[in-house]
Amino acid sequence: MVHQTRRDWAGARSLVVRVTRDHLQAIQIALVRHGRASGGWDTALDPDLDDLGRRQAADVANELDQVFVGKEVEIISSPLLRCRQTASTFAKLRLLPVRVCDEVTEIPSPNGVAMAERVAWLREVMQGRWSDLDENYLVFRDGLVEFVRAIERDTVIFSHFVAINAVIGALTNDDRLVIRSLDNCSVTLLECDSKGKLWIAQSGHEADTLIR
Numbered sequence: 001m002v003h004q005t006r007r008d009w010a011g012a013r014s015l016v017v018r019v020t021r022d023h024l025q026a027i028q029i030a031l032v033r034h035g036r037a038s039g040g041w042d043t044a045l046d047p048d049l050d051d052l053g054r055r056q057a058a059d060v061a062n063e064l065d066q067v068f069v070g071k072e073v074e075i076i077s078s079p080l081l082r083c084r085q086t087a088s089t090f091a092k093l094r095l096l097p098v099r100v101c102d103e104v105t106e107i108p109s110p111n112g113v114a115m116a117e118r119v120a121w122l123r124e125v126m127q128g129r130w131s132d133l134d135e136n137y138l139v140f141r142d143g144l145v146e147f148v149r150a151i152e153r154d155t156v157i158f159s160h161f162v163a164i165n166a167v168i169g170a171l172t173n174d175d176r177l178v179i180r181s182l183d184n185c186s187v188t189l190l191e192c193d194s195k196g197k198l199w200i201a202q203s204g205h206e207a208d209t210l211i212r
Contacts, residue, residue: 026191026201029148030067030156031164032060033204034082036184040119049085056185061090063187064156077158078105086185087158103147107162108140126162129175145170148190149198164188164204171200183207 035053038044049057075098077087087098113121125133130141148157148167161182168179168188182188186204 026193027152028068028071028154028201029151029190029192029198030064031148031167031188031190031204032064032086032156032158033161033164033182033184033186034078034080034086034158035060037082043115045115046081048081053082053086053184054089057086057089060086060185060187061093064090065093067187067189068154068156071154074099074153074155075158076101076104076155078160078163080106080160083158083160087156090156090158101147103144104157104159104163106160108136126178128177130166130169130177131175141166141170149196151192168200171198180204181206181208 035049035056037047037053038050039047073094073096075087075091075094075096077083077098077100079100079102083104084098084100091098107122109118110121130138144163144166162177164182165177165179167190168174169176171190172179180188180203182204183206186206187202188200188204189202190198191201192198
């Protein structure tokens, strides 16, 4: 999945994190969408980042370094190359390893749909709800949400457009596949208190999207 944005990526973005007295001890979980990929869903099974995507990865690495300044973090990535490359930029900055986890990967490809037809399928399902899909997709969504809820330390997860939307939907009781038009390298910041309550502290920035 590749999305286009009208934003100028020449400068680094800033993420404003509001911290209240009650949230000082909260665990922070950043959900980061990968940088722009070099190929679309109908042309490549596992594309890498293009030049813009690499610049986006560098920008978001600096952004995350400020969000988690003075904090030890775990870095988790989807197994797909575009996520691992985005994650590696932040990992190199922090001198940390990246843990690759299948739970935060891309929405599964549909069985029996040719690669050239995958974008048309994706455009259609993204207009609907998880409850419209078969059991395999509900298992994917529920496993992803359970994985995020189980995190117990400050963590940065490099994942995908639909996957991050699935977490947002679970936290807002919204069954739609697409709730936010998350831009490449957008940061959705979650917080979890000592009682295990998880909420969205900062929404990731959005952009006009074009699926190709």
